[in-house]
Amino acid sequence: MSEKTIVILVLGILIFDFLLDLLLSFLNEKSSNKPIPEELNGVYDDEKYQKSQDYQNTTGRFGKISGALSLIVMVVAIGLGWFGLLDDWARSFSPLAPVTPLIFFGVLFVISDLMGIPFSLYQNFVIEARFGFNKMTLKTFFADKVKGYLLATLLGGGLLVIFVLMVEVIGSDFWWYFWIVITVFLLALNMLYTSLLLPLFNKLVPLEEGELKKSIADFAEKVSFPLTHVFVIDGSKRSSKGNAFFSGLGKKKKVVLYDTLIAKHSVDELTAVFAHEVGHYKKNHIYIGTFISIVQTGLMLFLLSKMILNTEVSFAMGGEVTALHLNMLAFGILYSPVSRMLGIIMNLISRKHEYEADAYAATHFAAQPLIDGLKKMSGDHLSNLTPHPANVFINYSHPTVLQRIRAMILLK
Numbered sequence: 001m002s003e004k005t006i007v008i009l010v011l012g013i014l015i016f017d018f019l020l021d022l023l024l025s026f027l028n029e030k031s032s033n034k035p036i037p038e039e040l041n042g043v044y045d046d047e048k049y050q051k052s053q054d055y056q057n058t059t060g061r062f063g064k065i066s067g068a069l070s071l072i073v074m075v076v077a078i079g080l081g082w083f084g085l086l087d088d089w090a091r092s093f094s095p096l097a098p099v100t101p102l103i104f105f106g107v108l109f110v111i112s113d114l115m116g117i118p119f120s121l122y123q124n125f126v127i128e129a130r131f132g133f134n135k136m137t138l139k140t141f142f143a144d145k146v147k148g149y150l151l152a153t154l155l156g157g158g159l160l161v162i163f164v165l166m167v168e169v170i171g172s173d174f175w176w177y178f179w180i181v182i183t184v185f186l187l188a189l190n191m192l193y194t195s196l197l198l199p200l201f202n203k204l205v206p207l208e209e210g211e212l213k214k215s216i217a218d219f220a221e222k223v224s225f226p227l228t229h230v231f232v233i234d235g236s237k238r239s240s241k242g243n244a245f246f247s248g249l250g251k252k253k254k255v256v257l258y259d260t261l262i263a264k265h266s267v268d269e270l271t272a273v274f275a276h277e278v279g280h281y282k283k284n285h286i287y288i289g290t291f292i293s294i295v296q297t298g299l300m301l302f303l304l305s306k307m308i309l310n311t312e313v314s315f316a317m318g319g320e321v322t323a324l325h326l327n328m329l330a331f332g333i334l335y336s337p338v339s340r341m342l343g344i345i346m347n348l349i350s351r352k353h354e355y356e357a358d359a360y361a362a363t364h365f366a367a368q369p370l371i372d373g374l375k376k377m378s379g380d381h382l383s384n385l386t387p388h389p390a391n392v393f394i395n396y397s398h399p400t401v402l403q404r405i406r407a408m409i410l411l412k
Helices: 003-031 046-079 082-091 099-130 138-200 211-223 259-264 267-282 285-305 311-316 324-334 336-364 367-380 389-395 401-411
Strands: 204-206 230-233 244-247 254-258
Touching (some): 003 311, 003 324, 003 336, 046 082, 046 099, 082 099, 099 138, 099 324, 138 285, 211 230, 211 267, 211 336, 230 259, 244 285, 254 259, 259 267, 259 367, 285 324, 285 336, 311 324, 324 336, 336 367, 336 389, 336 401, 367 401
Antiparallel strands (some): 204 230, 244 254
Protein backbone atom coordinates (compact mmCIF):
# COMPACT_ATOMS: atom_id res chain seq x y z
CA MET A 1 0.00 0.00 0.00
CA SER A 2 1.42 3.38 -1.01
CA GLU A 3 2.13 6.25 1.39
CA LYS A 4 -0.58 8.40 -0.21
CA THR A 5 -3.18 5.63 0.08
CA ILE A 6 -2.38 5.18 3.77
CA VAL A 7 -2.79 8.92 4.43
CA ILE A 8 -6.14 8.96 2.62
CA LEU A 9 -7.27 5.89 4.57
CA VAL A 10 -6.22 7.37 7.93
CA LEU A 11 -7.93 10.71 7.24
CA GLY A 12 -11.00 8.94 5.87
CA ILE A 13 -11.40 6.85 9.01
CA LEU A 14 -11.00 9.92 11.25
CA ILE A 15 -13.65 11.84 9.31
CA PHE A 16 -16.01 8.85 9.09
CA ASP A 17 -15.81 8.27 12.85
CA PHE A 18 -16.61 11.92 13.51
CA LEU A 19 -19.53 11.97 11.07
CA LEU A 20 -20.96 8.74 12.51
CA ASP A 21 -20.79 10.13 16.05
CA LEU A 22 -22.37 13.36 14.78
CA LEU A 23 -25.23 11.41 13.15
CA LEU A 24 -25.84 9.35 16.30
CA SER A 25 -25.86 12.50 18.42
CA PHE A 26 -28.38 14.13 16.06
CA LEU A 27 -30.64 11.05 16.13
CA ASN A 28 -30.39 10.93 19.91
CA GLU A 29 -31.42 14.57 20.27
CA LYS A 30 -34.47 14.00 18.06
CA SER A 31 -35.41 10.86 19.96
CA SER A 32 -35.11 12.56 23.35
CA ASN A 33 -38.15 14.71 22.52
CA LYS A 34 -40.49 11.71 22.40
CA PRO A 35 -43.26 11.43 25.02
CA ILE A 36 -42.21 9.59 28.17
CA PRO A 37 -43.42 5.95 28.08
CA GLU A 38 -46.10 4.97 30.58
CA GLU A 39 -43.73 2.63 32.45
CA LEU A 40 -41.53 5.64 33.28
CA ASN A 41 -44.23 7.91 34.63
CA GLY A 42 -43.08 9.60 37.80
CA VAL A 43 -39.40 9.84 36.85
CA TYR A 44 -39.79 13.49 35.82
CA ASP A 45 -42.29 16.23 36.49
CA ASP A 46 -42.63 18.88 33.74
CA GLU A 47 -39.93 21.13 35.20
CA LYS A 48 -37.41 18.34 35.70
CA TYR A 49 -38.18 16.89 32.25
CA GLN A 50 -37.31 20.25 30.71
CA LYS A 51 -34.13 20.33 32.78
CA SER A 52 -33.18 16.89 31.47
CA GLN A 53 -33.75 18.11 27.90
CA ASP A 54 -31.52 21.11 28.53
CA TYR A 55 -28.84 18.86 30.01
CA GLN A 56 -28.89 16.44 27.07
CA ASN A 57 -28.80 19.31 24.53
CA THR A 58 -25.98 21.10 26.36
CA THR A 59 -23.78 18.01 26.68
CA GLY A 60 -24.58 17.07 23.08
CA ARG A 61 -23.47 20.47 21.74
CA PHE A 62 -20.34 20.38 23.86
CA GLY A 63 -19.48 16.91 22.57
CA LYS A 64 -19.87 18.05 18.95
CA ILE A 65 -17.60 21.06 19.47
CA SER A 66 -14.86 19.12 21.28
CA GLY A 67 -15.09 16.31 18.71
CA ALA A 68 -14.80 18.73 15.80
CA LEU A 69 -11.76 20.45 17.32
CA SER A 70 -10.07 17.08 17.96
CA LEU A 71 -10.67 16.10 14.34
CA ILE A 72 -9.23 19.40 13.06
CA VAL A 73 -6.09 19.03 15.20
CA MET A 74 -5.51 15.45 13.99
CA VAL A 75 -6.07 16.32 10.32
CA VAL A 76 -3.73 19.33 10.51
CA ALA A 77 -1.09 17.35 12.43
CA ILE A 78 -1.08 14.57 9.81
CA GLY A 79 -1.32 16.96 6.86
CA LEU A 80 1.57 19.14 8.01
CA GLY A 81 3.74 16.26 9.18
CA TRP A 82 3.84 17.32 12.84
CA PHE A 83 4.16 13.73 14.05
CA GLY A 84 7.25 13.35 11.85
CA LEU A 85 8.75 16.51 13.33
CA LEU A 86 8.12 15.19 16.84
CA ASP A 87 9.78 11.91 15.83
CA ASP A 88 12.89 13.77 14.58
CA TRP A 89 13.08 15.77 17.81
CA ALA A 90 12.65 12.67 20.00
CA ARG A 91 15.42 10.84 18.11
CA SER A 92 17.90 13.62 18.92
CA PHE A 93 18.04 12.57 22.60
CA SER A 94 19.31 8.98 22.45
CA PRO A 95 19.98 6.15 19.98
CA LEU A 96 18.63 3.56 22.44
CA ALA A 97 15.52 1.81 21.06
CA PRO A 98 12.99 2.43 23.91
CA VAL A 99 13.96 6.08 24.50
CA THR A 100 12.51 7.62 21.34
CA PRO A 101 9.04 6.00 21.69
CA LEU A 102 8.95 6.97 25.39
CA ILE A 103 9.73 10.61 24.57
CA PHE A 104 7.38 10.60 21.56
CA PHE A 105 4.34 9.23 23.40
CA GLY A 106 5.20 11.11 26.60
CA VAL A 107 5.20 14.46 24.80
CA LEU A 108 2.10 13.50 22.83
CA PHE A 109 0.29 12.50 26.03
CA VAL A 110 1.18 15.75 27.80
CA ILE A 111 0.23 17.95 24.81
CA SER A 112 -3.05 16.09 24.33
CA ASP A 113 -3.89 16.32 28.02
CA LEU A 114 -3.00 20.01 28.27
CA MET A 115 -5.21 20.72 25.25
CA GLY A 116 -8.01 18.77 26.92
CA ILE A 117 -7.81 20.51 30.30
CA PRO A 118 -9.90 23.57 29.27
CA PHE A 119 -12.62 21.24 27.97
CA SER A 120 -12.55 19.12 31.13
CA LEU A 121 -12.71 22.23 33.31
CA TYR A 122 -15.66 23.59 31.34
CA GLN A 123 -17.48 20.26 31.40
CA ASN A 124 -17.05 19.78 35.16
CA PHE A 125 -17.11 23.30 36.56
CA VAL A 126 -19.60 24.87 34.14
CA ILE A 127 -21.91 22.26 32.61
CA GLU A 128 -21.98 19.68 35.43
CA ALA A 129 -22.03 22.43 38.07
CA ARG A 130 -24.89 24.24 36.31
CA PHE A 131 -27.06 21.14 36.54
CA GLY A 132 -26.08 20.39 40.13
CA PHE A 133 -23.79 17.40 39.55
CA ASN A 134 -20.23 18.62 40.09
CA LYS A 135 -18.85 18.40 43.62
CA MET A 136 -15.19 18.40 42.63
CA THR A 137 -12.81 21.15 43.72
CA LEU A 138 -10.01 22.52 41.57
CA LYS A 139 -7.57 20.98 44.03
CA THR A 140 -9.07 17.52 43.49
CA PHE A 141 -9.17 18.05 39.72
CA PHE A 142 -5.47 18.83 39.44
CA ALA A 143 -4.49 16.24 42.06
CA ASP A 144 -6.22 13.64 39.88
CA LYS A 145 -4.21 14.92 36.92
CA VAL A 146 -0.89 14.53 38.74
CA LYS A 147 -1.79 11.03 39.93
CA GLY A 148 -2.89 10.15 36.40
CA TYR A 149 0.45 11.32 35.01
CA LEU A 150 2.34 9.21 37.54
CA LEU A 151 0.30 6.09 36.79
CA ALA A 152 0.64 6.63 33.04
CA THR A 153 4.40 6.98 33.43
CA LEU A 154 4.82 3.90 35.64
CA LEU A 155 2.32 1.52 34.03
CA GLY A 156 2.08 2.84 30.47
CA GLY A 157 5.77 3.65 30.24
CA GLY A 158 6.76 0.26 31.64
CA LEU A 159 4.56 -1.62 29.17
CA LEU A 160 5.84 0.53 26.30
CA VAL A 161 9.47 -0.30 27.13
CA ILE A 162 8.68 -4.03 27.23
CA PHE A 163 6.78 -3.74 23.93
CA VAL A 164 9.59 -1.92 22.11
CA LEU A 165 12.28 -4.29 23.37
CA MET A 166 10.23 -7.31 22.29
CA VAL A 167 9.73 -5.88 18.79
CA GLU A 168 13.44 -5.04 18.50
CA VAL A 169 14.58 -8.48 19.67
CA ILE A 170 11.86 -10.80 18.31
CA GLY A 171 10.54 -8.90 15.28
CA SER A 172 6.97 -9.25 13.98
CA ASP A 173 6.41 -12.41 16.05
CA PHE A 174 6.51 -10.26 19.19
CA TRP A 175 2.74 -10.33 19.50
CA TRP A 176 2.59 -13.81 21.10
CA TYR A 177 4.99 -12.85 23.85
CA PHE A 178 3.54 -9.42 24.50
CA TRP A 179 0.05 -10.93 24.57
CA ILE A 180 1.20 -13.02 27.54
CA VAL A 181 2.54 -9.89 29.26
CA ILE A 182 -0.70 -7.98 28.66
CA THR A 183 -2.80 -10.92 29.84
CA VAL A 184 -0.91 -11.09 33.13
CA PHE A 185 -1.23 -7.31 33.45
CA LEU A 186 -5.01 -7.36 32.81
CA LEU A 187 -5.58 -10.16 35.31
CA ALA A 188 -3.50 -8.35 37.95
CA LEU A 189 -5.37 -5.11 37.22
CA ASN A 190 -8.73 -6.87 37.63
CA MET A 191 -7.70 -8.38 40.95
CA LEU A 192 -5.97 -5.35 42.42
CA TYR A 193 -7.92 -2.38 40.99
CA THR A 194 -10.09 -1.73 44.03
CA SER A 195 -7.28 -2.63 46.45
CA LEU A 196 -4.38 -0.61 45.02
CA LEU A 197 -5.41 1.79 42.24
CA LEU A 198 -8.85 3.05 43.24
CA PRO A 199 -7.73 4.08 46.77
CA LEU A 200 -5.27 6.49 45.13
CA PHE A 201 -8.27 8.56 44.03
CA ASN A 202 -11.09 7.64 46.43
CA LYS A 203 -11.62 6.43 49.98
CA LEU A 204 -13.19 2.99 50.36
CA VAL A 205 -14.58 1.83 53.70
CA PRO A 206 -16.49 -1.33 54.66
CA LEU A 207 -20.25 -0.89 54.80
CA GLU A 208 -21.08 0.22 58.36
CA GLU A 209 -23.46 -1.50 60.73
CA GLY A 210 -27.13 -0.59 60.46
CA GLU A 211 -30.40 -1.41 58.71
CA LEU A 212 -28.83 -1.45 55.26
CA LYS A 213 -26.02 -3.80 56.23
CA LYS A 214 -28.48 -6.12 57.97
CA SER A 215 -30.69 -6.26 54.86
CA ILE A 216 -27.69 -6.88 52.62
CA ALA A 217 -26.27 -9.45 55.07
CA ASP A 218 -29.55 -11.37 55.09
CA PHE A 219 -29.58 -11.48 51.30
CA ALA A 220 -25.87 -12.36 51.12
CA GLU A 221 -26.40 -15.27 53.51
CA LYS A 222 -29.38 -16.45 51.47
CA VAL A 223 -27.32 -16.63 48.25
CA SER A 224 -23.94 -17.54 49.86
CA PHE A 225 -22.06 -14.36 48.98
CA PRO A 226 -19.16 -13.22 51.26
CA LEU A 227 -20.33 -9.96 52.84
CA THR A 228 -16.81 -8.97 53.92
CA HIS A 229 -16.27 -7.61 50.41
CA VAL A 230 -18.91 -4.85 50.36
CA PHE A 231 -17.50 -1.32 50.39
CA VAL A 232 -18.70 2.28 50.24
CA ILE A 233 -16.79 4.77 48.05
CA ASP A 234 -16.82 8.54 48.53
CA GLY A 235 -18.23 9.33 45.08
CA SER A 236 -19.63 12.58 46.50
CA LYS A 237 -16.05 13.88 46.43
CA ARG A 238 -16.50 14.45 42.69
CA SER A 239 -20.16 14.15 41.66
CA SER A 240 -23.66 13.88 43.05
CA LYS A 241 -24.40 11.01 40.66
CA GLY A 242 -24.76 7.58 42.24
CA ASN A 243 -23.48 4.23 41.03
CA ALA A 244 -22.45 0.73 42.07
CA PHE A 245 -20.10 -1.81 40.53
CA PHE A 246 -18.57 -5.26 40.93
CA SER A 247 -14.81 -5.63 40.59
CA GLY A 248 -12.06 -8.17 41.09
CA LEU A 249 -11.46 -11.89 40.68
CA GLY A 250 -11.31 -14.71 43.20
CA LYS A 251 -10.72 -13.61 46.79
CA LYS A 252 -10.21 -10.01 45.60
CA LYS A 253 -13.82 -9.60 44.44
CA LYS A 254 -15.67 -6.57 45.80
CA VAL A 255 -19.05 -4.90 45.50
CA VAL A 256 -18.71 -1.12 45.74
CA LEU A 257 -21.62 1.23 46.51
CA TYR A 258 -21.32 4.99 46.04
CA ASP A 259 -22.14 7.08 49.11
CA THR A 260 -24.33 9.24 46.84
CA LEU A 261 -26.37 6.15 45.94
CA ILE A 262 -26.84 5.24 49.61
CA ALA A 263 -27.94 8.79 50.46
CA LYS A 264 -30.75 8.86 47.89
CA HIS A 265 -32.23 5.36 47.94
CA SER A 266 -34.23 3.22 50.34
CA VAL A 267 -32.87 0.10 52.01
CA ASP A 268 -34.88 -2.17 49.70
CA GLU A 269 -33.70 -0.31 46.61
CA LEU A 270 -30.07 -0.53 47.71
CA THR A 271 -30.42 -4.22 48.55
CA ALA A 272 -31.86 -4.77 45.08
CA VAL A 273 -28.87 -2.93 43.56
CA PHE A 274 -26.58 -5.14 45.66
CA ALA A 275 -28.47 -8.21 44.44
CA HIS A 276 -27.93 -7.05 40.86
CA GLU A 277 -24.17 -6.81 41.44
CA VAL A 278 -24.15 -10.24 43.09
CA GLY A 279 -25.95 -11.47 39.97
CA HIS A 280 -22.92 -10.47 37.91
CA TYR A 281 -20.76 -12.56 40.24
CA LYS A 282 -23.07 -15.58 40.23
CA LYS A 283 -23.35 -15.52 36.43
CA ASN A 284 -19.54 -15.28 36.00
CA HIS A 285 -19.83 -12.06 34.01
CA ILE A 286 -16.49 -10.72 35.25
CA TYR A 287 -14.69 -13.85 34.06
CA ILE A 288 -16.48 -13.81 30.71
CA GLY A 289 -15.69 -10.13 30.18
CA THR A 290 -12.04 -10.64 31.13
CA PHE A 291 -11.70 -13.61 28.76
CA ILE A 292 -13.22 -11.65 25.86
CA SER A 293 -10.93 -8.68 26.57
CA ILE A 294 -7.89 -10.98 26.47
CA VAL A 295 -8.99 -12.49 23.14
CA GLN A 296 -9.61 -9.02 21.69
CA THR A 297 -6.17 -7.90 22.83
CA GLY A 298 -4.60 -10.90 21.11
CA LEU A 299 -6.40 -10.06 17.86
CA MET A 300 -5.29 -6.43 18.08
CA LEU A 301 -1.66 -7.38 18.68
CA PHE A 302 -1.73 -9.89 15.80
CA LEU A 303 -3.01 -7.19 13.41
CA LEU A 304 -0.48 -4.70 14.77
CA SER A 305 2.33 -7.17 14.07
CA LYS A 306 1.46 -7.03 10.36
CA MET A 307 2.33 -3.33 10.11
CA ILE A 308 4.58 -2.51 13.07
CA LEU A 309 7.72 -2.57 10.87
CA ASN A 310 6.10 -1.10 7.73
CA THR A 311 8.18 1.78 6.35
CA GLU A 312 5.35 3.23 4.20
CA VAL A 313 3.16 3.68 7.27
CA SER A 314 5.92 5.63 9.01
CA PHE A 315 6.39 7.83 5.93
CA ALA A 316 2.63 8.41 5.74
CA MET A 317 2.70 9.73 9.31
CA GLY A 318 5.47 12.19 8.44
CA GLY A 319 8.52 10.14 9.40
CA GLU A 320 11.77 9.90 7.46
CA VAL A 321 12.68 6.42 8.69
CA THR A 322 10.77 3.39 9.98
CA ALA A 323 9.46 4.25 13.45
CA LEU A 324 7.57 1.87 15.74
CA HIS A 325 5.79 4.72 17.51
CA LEU A 326 4.57 6.32 14.27
CA ASN A 327 3.25 2.94 13.12
CA MET A 328 1.55 2.43 16.50
CA LEU A 329 -0.11 5.83 16.19
CA ALA A 330 -1.32 5.04 12.67
CA PHE A 331 -2.52 1.61 13.76
CA GLY A 332 -4.61 3.17 16.52
CA ILE A 333 -6.54 5.04 13.81
CA LEU A 334 -6.64 2.26 11.22
CA TYR A 335 -7.83 -0.23 13.85
CA SER A 336 -10.76 1.96 14.94
CA PRO A 337 -13.32 0.42 12.51
CA VAL A 338 -12.41 -3.04 13.86
CA SER A 339 -12.51 -1.67 17.40
CA ARG A 340 -15.96 -0.18 16.81
CA MET A 341 -17.31 -3.47 15.45
CA LEU A 342 -15.84 -5.39 18.38
CA GLY A 343 -17.26 -2.72 20.68
CA ILE A 344 -20.74 -3.32 19.27
CA ILE A 345 -20.38 -7.05 19.94
CA MET A 346 -19.08 -6.36 23.45
CA ASN A 347 -22.02 -4.03 24.11
CA LEU A 348 -24.45 -6.74 22.96
CA ILE A 349 -22.88 -9.17 25.42
CA SER A 350 -22.78 -6.53 28.17
CA ARG A 351 -26.47 -5.68 27.70
CA LYS A 352 -27.29 -9.40 27.88
CA HIS A 353 -25.34 -9.60 31.14
CA GLU A 354 -27.26 -6.64 32.57
CA TYR A 355 -30.57 -8.34 31.77
CA GLU A 356 -29.30 -11.49 33.49
CA ALA A 357 -28.16 -9.58 36.58
CA ASP A 358 -31.53 -7.79 36.73
CA ALA A 359 -33.33 -11.15 36.46
CA TYR A 360 -31.16 -12.56 39.24
CA ALA A 361 -32.01 -9.63 41.52
CA ALA A 362 -35.71 -9.84 40.61
CA THR A 363 -36.01 -13.58 41.26
CA HIS A 364 -33.74 -13.85 44.32
CA PHE A 365 -34.79 -10.59 45.98
CA ALA A 366 -37.55 -8.52 44.34
CA ALA A 367 -38.17 -6.73 41.04
CA GLN A 368 -40.09 -3.67 42.25
CA PRO A 369 -37.33 -2.15 44.45
CA LEU A 370 -34.87 -2.46 41.56
CA ILE A 371 -37.39 -0.87 39.17
CA ASP A 372 -37.98 1.97 41.65
CA GLY A 373 -34.23 2.40 42.10
CA LEU A 374 -33.60 2.56 38.35
CA LYS A 375 -36.35 5.16 37.93
CA LYS A 376 -34.97 7.27 40.76
CA MET A 377 -31.41 7.03 39.46
CA SER A 378 -32.51 8.03 35.95
CA GLY A 379 -34.29 11.07 37.32
CA ASP A 380 -31.36 12.06 39.52
CA HIS A 381 -28.96 11.78 36.55
CA LEU A 382 -31.28 13.67 34.16
CA SER A 383 -30.98 10.69 31.83
CA ASN A 384 -32.35 10.52 28.30
CA LEU A 385 -35.27 8.13 28.78
CA THR A 386 -35.85 7.61 25.04
CA PRO A 387 -32.43 7.32 23.32
CA HIS A 388 -32.42 6.44 19.62
CA PRO A 389 -32.20 2.66 18.96
CA ALA A 390 -29.15 3.12 16.68
CA ASN A 391 -27.25 4.89 19.44
CA VAL A 392 -28.23 2.21 21.95
CA PHE A 393 -27.11 -0.54 19.55
CA ILE A 394 -23.70 1.02 18.89
CA ASN A 395 -22.77 2.77 22.13
CA TYR A 396 -24.78 1.45 25.09
CA SER A 397 -23.19 -1.12 27.39
CA HIS A 398 -26.47 -1.24 29.37
CA PRO A 399 -30.03 -1.62 28.10
CA THR A 400 -32.14 1.51 28.41
CA VAL A 401 -33.99 1.88 31.69
CA LEU A 402 -37.26 1.29 29.80
CA GLN A 403 -35.97 -1.98 28.35
CA ARG A 404 -34.77 -3.15 31.76
CA ILE A 405 -38.07 -2.30 33.46
CA ARG A 406 -40.14 -4.03 30.77
CA ALA A 407 -37.95 -7.15 31.04
CA MET A 408 -38.44 -7.28 34.81
CA ILE A 409 -42.19 -6.70 34.54
CA LEU A 410 -42.38 -9.83 32.39
CA LEU A 411 -40.70 -11.78 35.21
CA LYS A 412 -43.37 -10.84 37.76
